[in-house]
Amino acid sequence: MPIKLLPRLHLLHHPLTRLPLMKFEPSIRQCRPIPIFTRVFPFKLKYASVSFSSRSSQSFNGVRRSAAARGSERRRFGESKSLAEDESELSDWVSDLKPSSFRGRITSDEDSEDDRRRGRGRGRDRDWERESPPLKRGRDRPSYELRESSERRSPRGPSMESYPRSSRNVRRPNRENEDEREDFRSRSNGRVFRREDVDSSRGRGRSTREINSKNPRIPGRESLGRGGRDSTKQVRFVGKGESEEEEEDDDDDDDEGQIIKSGVRDFLSDEDSASDDDEDEDDSLLRKSTSALFPSGANVSDMDQPRKSPGSSGSYLSETRFDQCSVSPLSLKGIKDAGYEKMTVVQEATLPLILKGKDVLAKAKTGTGKTVAFLLPSIEVVVKSPPTGSDQRRPPILVLVICPTRELATQAATEANTLLKYHPAIGVQVVIGGTRLALEQKRMQANPCQILVATPGRLKDHIENTPGFATRLMGVKVLVLDEADHLLDMGFRKDIERIIAAVPKQRQTLLFSATVPEEVRQISHIALRRDHEFVNTIQEGSEETHAQVRQMQIVAPLDKHFSLLYATLKEHIASDVDYKVLIFCTTAMVTRMVADLLGELKLNIREIHSRKPQSYRTRVSDEFRKSKGLILVTSDVSARGVDYPDVTLVIQVGLPSDREQYIHRLGRTGRKGKEGQGILLLAPWEEFFLFTVKDLPISKAPLPLVDPETKKKVERALAHVEMKNKEAAYQAWLGYYNSNKTVGRDKFRLVELANEFSRSMGLDTPPAIPKLVLGKMGLKNVPGLRVK
Numbered sequence: 045m046p047i048k049l050l051p052r053l054h055l056l057h058h059p060l061t062r063l064p065l066m067k068f069e070p071s072i073r074q075c076r077p078i079p080i081f082t083r084v085f086p087f088k089l090k091y092a093s094v095s096f097s098s099r100s101s102q103s104f105n106g107v108r109r110s111a112a113a114r115g116s117e118r119r120r121f122g123e124s125k126s127l128a129e130d131e132s133e134l135s136d137w138v139s140d141l142k143p144s145s146f147r148g149r150i151t152s153d154e155d156s157e158d159d160r161r162r163g164r165g166r167g168r169d170r171d172w173e174r175e176s177p178p179l180k181r182g183r184d185r186p187s188y189e190l191r192e193s194s195e196r197r198s199p200r201g202p203s204m205e206s207y208p209r210s211s212r213n214v215r216r217p218n219r220e221n222e223d224e225r226e227d228f229r230s231r232s233n234g235r236v237f238r239r240e241d242v243d244s245s246r247g248r249g250r251s252t253r254e255i256n257s258k259n260p261r262i263p264g265r266e267s268l269g270r271g272g273r274d275s276t277k278q279v280r281f282v283g284k285g286e287s288e289e290e291e292e293d294d295d296d297d298d299d300e301g302q303i304i305k306s307g308v309r310d311f312l313s314d315e316d317s318a319s320d321d322d323e324d325e326d327d328s329l330l331r332k333s334t335s336a337l338f339p340s341g342a343n344v345s346d347m348d349q350p351r352k353s354p355g356s357s358g359s360y361l362s363e364t365r366f367d368q369c370s371v372s373p374l375s376l377k378g379i380k381d382a383g384y385e386k387m388t389v390v391q392e393a394t395l396p397l398i399l400k401g402k403d404v405l406a407k408a409k410t411g412t413g414k415t416v417a418f419l420l421p422s423i424e425v426v427v428k429s430p431p432t433g434s435d436q437r438r439p440p441i442l443v444l445v446i447c448p449t450r451e452l453a454t455q456a457a458t459e460a461n462t463l464l465k466y467h468p469a470i471g472v473q474v475v476i477g478g479t480r481l482a483l484e485q486k487r488m489q490a491n492p493c494q495i496l497v498a499t500p501g502r503l504k505d506h507i508e509n510t511p512g513f514a515t516r517l518m519g520v521k522v523l524v525l526d527e528a529d530h531l532l533d534m535g536f537r538k539d540i541e542r543i544i545a546a547v548p549k550q551r552q553t554l555l556f557s558a559t560v561p562e563e564v565r566q567i568s569h570i571a572l573r574r575d576h577e578f579v580n581t582i583q584e585g586s587e588e589t590h591a592q593v594r595q596m597q598i599v600a601p602l603d604k605h606f607s608l609l610y611a612t613l614k615e616h617i618a619s620d621v622d623y624k625v626l627i628f629c630t631t632a633m634v635t636r637m638v639a640d641l642l643g644e645l646k647l648n649i650r651e652i653h654s655r656k657p658q659s660y661r662t663r664v665s666d667e668f669r670k671s672k673g674l675i676l677v678t679s680d681v682s683a684r685g686v687d688y689p690d691v692t693l694v695i696q697v698g699l700p701s702d703r704e705q706y707i708h709r710l711g712r713t714g715r716k717g718k719e720g721q722g723i724l725l726l727a728p729w730e731e732f733f734l735f736t737v738k739d740l741p742i743s744k745a746p747l748p749l750v751d752p753e754t755k756k757k758v759e760r761a762l763a764h765v766e767m768k769n770k771e772a773a774y775q776a777w778l779g780y781y782n783s784n785k786t787v788g789r790d791k792f793r794l795v796e797l798a799n800e801f802s803r804s805m806g807l808d809t810p811p812a813i814p815k816l817v818l819g820k821m822g823l824k825n826v827p828g829l830r831v832k
């Protein structure tokens with residue numbers, strides 16, 4: 045009897061589990077095994093896999109119910125809808141209003157570069173549009189810690205009919221069908237948990253931990269019957285183990301695949317200096333077949349030891365060493381040189397599956413090594429691929445990694461190069477916005493690569509404009525979407541669909557993120573085979589954030605924010621000489637203004653946002669990575685994925701665009717198991733956001749002392765901030781909050797608040813805004829606004 049079967053049998057006959065199983069098994073077989081099983085074993089289903097037909101509407105009943113419940117709950121709390129949904133809406137009607145050259149569309153920033161090259165210059169002050177992520181997604185459903193399996197991939201995206209209705213709605217929020225748009229909104233809204241939900245799931249978690257301790261080794265696989273034509277239900281129980289010039293926005297990323305409403309954009313700016321592009325040309329885990337997956341010496345009993353969960357223990361590392369897994373010796377050498385010995389939990393959970401060729405959707409907390417988790421097995425695919433004899437100058441691209449921001453793409457390429465240290469024949473290239481397409485074309489020709497890391501807009505540009513590139517993409521064997529939920533958002537969706545259409549159907553696809561909202565999971569079928577595995581390393585009942593990161597909130601009137609921010613920073617600096625702080629602001633122009641202010645206050649400040657040239661962004665990013673004693677004021681370009689080591693504090697000023705963005709921003713601290721702090725600074729009318737994150741352990745921060753001297757100091761500093769920066773910040777602020785469903789609903793109130801913000805910057809009268817811009821924002825004739 046294999047040792048691994050025993051614990052499973054034990055578990056199935058455990059007094060706590062026997063009764064529910066016996067009682068519910070018939071219904072499990074017939075329809076929905078997941079919730080029942082996960083209620084019984086919420087923890088033990090770590091990396092467990094439950095297959096069900098994704099075509100079966102029954103399979104989604106629970107999801108729909110919970111979506112509806114969330115919707116009503118959300119309405120009760122008056123929670124905001126997605127900023128981006130509103131942006132989408134605005135985009136739609138702007139496109140109707142504008143002449144064709146300004147036609148609104150859903151695009152990534154990279155397109156603006158494209159536009160410029162083609163002589164379709166656009167303005168640049170679309171700060172509020174560019175910096176806010178495009179789609180508010182619902183809170184991820186409770187982590188069942190299961191993987192879905194079924195059998196079919198719909199290679200270039202299944203037909204609309206093959207989606208459950210909710211995902212169809214996510215796919216097509218267009219103007220033609222207002223009802224469908226409404227439906228889309230209600231289904232894609234964020235989830236609000238009731239306290240009881242959270243508490244009860246925690247309770248379940250506790251009881252399961254007891255089961256775990258009695259049954260540490262539960263590796264097997266349990267077939268539970270069939271739930272649909274194309275599904276095999278199964279549950280796998282596994283042991284756990286400074287005077288830079290600003291450039292015109294040509295970012296692809298920037299953050300984040302904004303919905304660019306180019307029409308409005310031109311009118312929002314008075315800074316259309318349209319400089320050219322940058323010149324830089326930097327040049328669980330399945331224990332089942334341990335021996336196959338970890339052949340080099342892994343001992344079964346070692347492997348079967350329960351692993352500590354990152355959520356419960358704070359350890360992000362597993363007990364499994366890289367040399368226990370079947371990767372090539374040269375890759376192992378590279379890993380060793382990188383200083384990695386043990387796998388992180390997500391690496392341990394996904395590596396065997398990816399090496400087996402499975403499509404994987406993986407969710408793991410921020411800073412836990414997802415990049416290596418997808419890069420290492422991807423490199424192995426290249427290693428195992430036969431050499432391509434034909435055109436050495438244009439070898440096929442075998443691995444395509446898509447990242448939403450330039451910083452992230454560059455970072456992933458750097459990590460790939462680290463791992464490839466002993467594979468000199470394997471090349472990596474990165475294509476991102478902010479550099480000239482022609483330069484990238486030359487570089488790709490000069491240094492052919494098998495691994496390409498790209499931002500979506502720029503990649504699309506190459507597909508359409510670089511000779512031979514589309515042919516090279518036909519060699520893709522592995523497609524990776526890093527920050528997958530973000531890439532599958534509305535802002536990037538079109539580009540991603542175009543990219544998926546450009547790579548072969550027969551490929552392996554890997555989707556990674558720290559957040560995988562339910563809606564995104566449903567539409568992940570655009571990219572994934574139906575028999576993909578969903579690996580969730582976040583325990584049922586545990587938060588999606590790190591326990592070792594202290595989360596706090598301050599709710600205070602707007603006119604106190606700058607003083608509070610300054611006082612908080614002073615206190616933090618005084619308490620930690622090695623301080624390294626990230627301050628997230630709502631938009632690029634607000635970021636610039638806050639950076640100016642803190643600079644005037646003689647703090648050691650850097651700023652990064654989409655209005656900075658790429659060369660500057662890269663330099664500042666590198667500096668911040670290496671430094672201590674530094675504060676980086678940033679827009680959401682730094683929200684996701686960027687791996688700055690040892691960040692001591694993350695401050696979020698103003699409303700984060702959604703729950704996921706809050707989590708990702710916070711995730712810049714507390715990486716690799718380190719400690720950190722997060723502070724969310726809100727105005728009283730932004731307090732509703734706290735409902736969307738009420739399951740996270742966010743406590744009230746003790747208010748820093750703001751004495752009269754500090755207040756005066758801040759006022760004096762504000763007086764020195766350039767007027768044009770304040771004006772731009774005011775306009776961007778207005779645009780950002782106008783697009784928020786809750787805040788932007790009442791235009792009169794919105795303007796009152798914007799003028800409060802204006803006063804908080806030390807302005808007696810709010811800056812005037814061009815009439816046309818106000819018209820596009822739907823703010824014509826709203827009292828309190830000054831018109832230019």
Ligand SMILES: Nc1ncnc2c1ncn2[C@@H]1O[C@H](COP(=O)(O)OP(=O)(O)OP(=O)(O)O)[C@@H](O)[C@H]1O
Pocket residue numbers: 383384385386387388391408409410411412413414415416557558684685686687711715716
């Ligand atoms: N096995 C390992 N052992 C030690 N460190 C590792 C290991 N794997 C990755 N790392 C390091 O962990 C850090 C975080 O990794 P990475 O940036 O991939 O996290 P992530 O999970 O993608 O985070 P995010 O969700 O924010 O994108 C990096 O500095 C990386 O070099």
